Amino acid sequence: MASARRRKPKILEHEYVPEHRVLSIEEARDLLKRLGVSPLQLPKISVNDPVAKALGAKPGDIIEIVRKSPTGGKVVYYRFVAAYGKS
């Protein structure tokens, strides 16, 4: 079974998975300041979400997602990593 772990797909590289990135503390602070919100007012993402796991994100982190949108071209979203959901 050891080889099974290695063969796990690298989901971050998949075409249909948009670009995810964990913000640094400074970036996160700037973002929250810019939007004038507390982290809890951001959309959430579960720590147990496959992408959050792959990034090694911890609860309290903010993930930046750049994805393609039919209306707006490249669109930046932010999600607050929260400790909920099934692991």
Added chain:
Amino acid sequence: MPLPSRIPFYKETDVIDKIVFGVLSPDEIRKISRVTVVRGELYEADGTPVSGGLRDPNFGAIEPGERCPVCGNTRETCPGHFGRIELAKPVFIPHYTDYLYKLLQATCRVCGRITLPSEKIEKYRMIYRRLRARWPQLAKVFSERVIAEAAQATKCPHCGAQQYKINYVKPFHFYEHRGSEGPVRLSPEEVQDRVSRTQSEIEILGFHPERARPEHMIASVLIVPPVSVRPSITLETGLRSEDDLTHALAEIVRQNEKLRNIMMTNAPQTMIEDNWYVLQELVAGYIDNELPGARRLTHRRKRTLKTLAQRLKGKEGRLRGNLSGKRVNFSARTVISPDPNISINEVGVPLEVAMTLTVPMKVTPYNIEEARRYVLNGPYKWPGAVYVYKADEGRKYSLKYANREELAKKLKPGDIVERHLINGDIVLFNRQPSLHRMSIMGHIVRVMPGKTFRLNLLVCPPYNADFDGDEMNLHVPQLEEAMAEARELMLVEKHILTPRYGGPIIGGRQDYISGGYILTVKTSFFTREEVSQLLAAAGYEGELPEPAILKPGPYWTGKQIASLFFPDDLLFKGKSKTNAGDLSCPDEFCFHDSYIVIRHGRLLEGVLDKKAIGAEEPNNVLHMIALEYGNEAARRLLDSLYKSFIRVLELRGLTMSVHDIDLPEEARRRVEELIKEYKKRVYELYREYREGRLETIPGRTPEESLEIKIMDTLDELRKEVQTLAANYLDPFNDVFIMARTGARGSEVNISQMAAMLGQQSVRGKRIARGFRNRPLAHFKPSDVEPEAWGFIKGSFRDGLSPTEVFFHAAAGREGLVDTAVKTSQSGYMQRRLINALQDLYVYYDGTVRDSWGNIIQFKYGEDGVDPMRTYHGKAVDVDRLIEKARAMRARGGVKVA
């Protein structure tokens, strides 16, 4: 102690700063209540209320002139007082049983502690409190998990008592499985005893340990609402009819007294239990008479009673019927009918309605004479007034009874005259279902004779209205503020463009389209007289242009006439609806006149049809004008040019007859041949199937493949017949004009009228239901003839055979059922969506947020664009910009490098 004459129930300076919800304890109920109900009768023989009955005077004053014995108020001011029923034995309250079940599972049956080790309880308590503060939703999930964990315990970690599995059978039965003893029912008394031992730690399970004590979730004292909550009505016969709640409560009181008596006479235990259970059912029914698995309380074995839950629930319940939606004054409703002569901003209001609805008019030195006129005219002469409020006297006079001359004389600035609706007032006009914001728009009043609301045909699309008996509602705003808002934000012309998909929703339909085509088609020329008529209909007041043709006499083209109404520098290019099939061309070099070119406000080429002037056609001429020249310019076009579209039809005439769909003999023969040929192909398919040669479609059985291939073949036949019919018919007959311009009907409809209806289908399949292996007894079982399965050779012109009529009716019925089902389902979906989305809004920073300020979208629509101000969703139309620059350069207006 003498009662004070009137006890105020509130101080006007009191401010509510919070509301706490909880479960009333028996002691609280006893404190609140003023009567203990012990008697099931309502009135004595002499008609006075029974003391200690459900109409005891202590429930509050209800009769006129009666003084409340509790608070001293009369019925106008007495708020009503509660009473109570002391239950002989406690009973479960429905809807609380689920919580009790959880508690019974998670706590010890002896000591009442949660069946988890103390350290764990402490730890969970910390987690729970933190979750509650931040993630209330998750706290609930967490409670569920704790309950599930505690329910596993077989031994209490605190007192060591053995724990048993507990089973809950809806609605009121709890069973404890005590090993060898088998299941034992727990009475409400036992459950109450157990849960009363629980401690404050039950907050982990989701209970508020003080405000929602679980033992109070079992009723031992029942609170009885005041009579004002359950009023009785006196019928004409003098008989009193009581409210359903009173009936339900009376049953409870009777049963309660019966049970109490039985208990005192040391009757057998089973008898007590039976009566106890009856009481349980009555109390449950009083609270909710639609509990699954419970008995319904009825009125004389017939009507089920409407009890507490039924008052609140559903569309007509307190919440949806009285709080979310209310009935209003200053509104009118009647049938609508068309009036092509009024502006799209207007609505024709019947005189009768105008004399019933009023607008408050504040008297000032500037309008006092006008106000006097209204007062003198009184309520029965339009334009008059119905009420006058004299500010100095502080009272209101009805002009029906007052001396109008005297009132008019003493009218002073500051008074308020409630005058009739007059021309120029703003009103809100609405047609249900109100699916989008254009379903309620502001209209300018125009008072008219007759009994119907009149509206311009061009505003039918946003309301989705027609005149087959539709009714609409009208509301009169009463405040200057509301009127100004209606005028500035809700007026029809501000809604020509829809925010749904950047495009005009107001525009021509049907006759307007045919008219636009006939006016602008190449072959149309108009004499001076005709031009005058057309322009007069449109309200044109300028000079006549040069006639396009001078010999044999002055003639104008329709394109010239249309051009008079466009803005001077309007630019437009686009295909028209007729640009299809044989008449198509990709660009302005078009010999079929089906490519529209408007330059410098002049219609140079192309016909104005659905794609140019129609409703719900994005990027049409109207759209460009509304976007680039403003809503008012678009409204002016709709109120002028569009009127000449229908006027031209009156000049020329547009009609249809059977001869418009007559096919020549040759065409009919060719249709016959086509049918024969395709039927042969169907037989061939059958043969291939029988011999196993038929190629099966992947994922389908051979039978399904055969069926699909037959349907494809017959559909191909229909298409062939359609093109054939279209080729033989005169493209300039009125029916064909209507189809080509998009005014009404399509080529399919025409070919069905002229040549052949084709295959009828139910649920996308040929009609197969009815008898065994055949839909009708007129055919052989498993017939190979397509006619046996709903294929119709006949046309509407030639008529259908009896079997054909049957198949056509079957397919037609499906359509009716579909619309009925679809409207109800999509209506419900719409309601859910609106409830979910109604309080999202766009912040000034462009983010979309909910009412807590949580971010839903980081930029509205991900591009921050308001579709109402776009070119059909595109914020910038680059091609159009280039065209405009070119046009400007051609005129020498702007230098382009």
